[in-house]
Amino acid sequence: MMSSRKYQFIILSVLxxxxxxxxxxxxKLPPRIxxxxxxxxxxxxxxxxxxxxxxxxxxxxxxxxxxxxxxLYKYSPIFSLFMGxxxxxPNWAGLLCWNLLNVIVLFLGVKDFDFKxxxxxxxxxxxxxxxxxxxxxxxxxxxxxxGLFLLAYKSFQKEQIIRAALFLCLxxxxxxxxxxxxxxxxxxxKKKKFLTYSLLWFSLLALFPxxxxxxxxxxxxxxxxxxxxxxxxxxxxxxxxxxxxxxxFNVHPSNGIVLIFGIVGLLLPFINYKAIKTSAFQIMxxxxxxxxxxxxxxxxxxxxYIIAVIxxxxxxINSKRNWVEFVLISICFLFTIVSPTDVFxxxxxxxxxxxxAMKAFPCILIWVxxxxxxLRLKPQQPISIA
Numbered sequence: 001m002m003s004s005r006k007y008q009f010i011i012l013s014v015l016x017x018x019x020x021x022x023x024x025x026x027x028k029l030p031p032r033i034x035x036x037x038x039x040x041x042x043x044x045x046x047x048x049x050x051x052x053x054x055x056x057x058x059x060x061x062x063x064x065x066x067x068x069x070x071x072l073y074k075y076s077p078i079f080s081l082f083m084g085x086x087x088x089x090p091n092w093a094g095l096l097c098w099n100l101l102n103v104i105v106l107f108l109g110v111k112d113f114d115f116k117x118x119x120x121x122x123x124x125x126x127x128x129x130x131x132x133x134x135x136x137x138x139x140x141x142x143x144x145x146x147g148l149f150l151l152a153y154k155s156f157q158k159e160q161i162i163r164a165a166l167f168l169c170l171x172x173x174x175x176x177x178x179x180x181x182x183x184x185x186x187x188x189x190k191k192k193k194f195l196t197y198s199l200l201w202f203s204l205l206a207l208f209p210x211x212x213x214x215x216x217x218x219x220x221x222x223x224x225x226x227x228x229x230x231x232x233x234x235x236x237x238x239x240x241x242x243x244x245x246x247x248x249f250n251v252h253p254s255n256g257i258v259l260i261f262g263i264v265g266l267l268l269p270f271i272n273y274k275a276i277k278t279s280a281f282q283i284m285x286x287x288x289x290x291x292x293x294x295x296x297x298x299x300x301x302x303x304x305y306i307i308a309v310i311x312x313x314x315x316x317i318n319s320k321r322n323w324v325e326f327v328l329i330s331i332c333f334l335f336t337i338v339s340p341t342d343v344f345x346x347x348x349x350x351x352x353x354x355x356x357a358m359k360a361f362p363c364i365l366i367w368v369x370x371x372x373x374x375l376r377l378k379p380q381q382p383i384s385i386a
Contacts, residue, residue, distance in 0.1 A: 011107065016104075018132065051073045054073075055212065056084075060221075061077065076172075099139065103136070105144050109146070109149070124310075127309070127333060134303050140304075145178065152184070153286050159188070159190065169202050173205050183285070238357040248357065262296035265371055269288075274379040281377055291370070293307060295367060331362045335359060340359060
């Protein structure tokens, strides 16, 4: 039998080769044209990179720069400062290092995660690989986010409270929805210590850019960030719960109503208070939250689903794996992961997959089923084993 060290080396090598191959592919693609503007296929990386220069030059991070890239920068000032480590590189080198960072953090998050068996861990990589490539092709930070989520969860399990607080605070300063993962601390001891170190890390990360910006300018940047977030109400029509309601039922609730519904659903299993301390409840809550931050994000995009499908897979391997759960994970693979690819004819994608939000629908189903099972969980109910 292959040693664990050799096995992990092979997995890491495949991930590095994937990051390298995707980076080369994206760099060689012809530019995209949007009206009078021309953009690269690694536009997201340029948004991250150029934000560093906007920060040190004292420019508003959260306004449009149509001559440089398409879309807005939507992350924190500390993330801009962090990107300074790559900004000095030529684009080809910076993009490669960025994609490598993403896959390495994910690898570290998965490496010691309890998958019950090596077979189930290996299948995990097969299950998510297409979604991983999709996210790499868009040079986004979603792989990094889910890697940090996994590292935070493992830290909680090992009662490494300082690390758990750091990993979760890092996610918040990359994407604000990382705040939702803080719900995990309710399940573990040393809550006061966690809150203390969370406040410490949060303050340090929030204020660190002051070494470049000064106090007044940093406050101004945070005001700009807040203004951008509260006014960013557009919906990604086929990738969120709100979009699904619109496309299936022609129902148009406000973002606030959908968010309240999602929060109630997320917290509902806590009424099953006798099961809260079980390992089954803990892993189910982690899976629930990782799916939640995608389907209840009105700005979710296709590459964001790397987060949700990892949550779905972790739910599945810890479920009873009965026929219902096999059907759910199968439609997740078929519609969430495979349907956006060329495996499905373009006519199917345009006539069925996109108009009916079929990328989002399986994850919505799994999340509802997961909440239902958390409510029914017995206090000593064991987690399934391989």
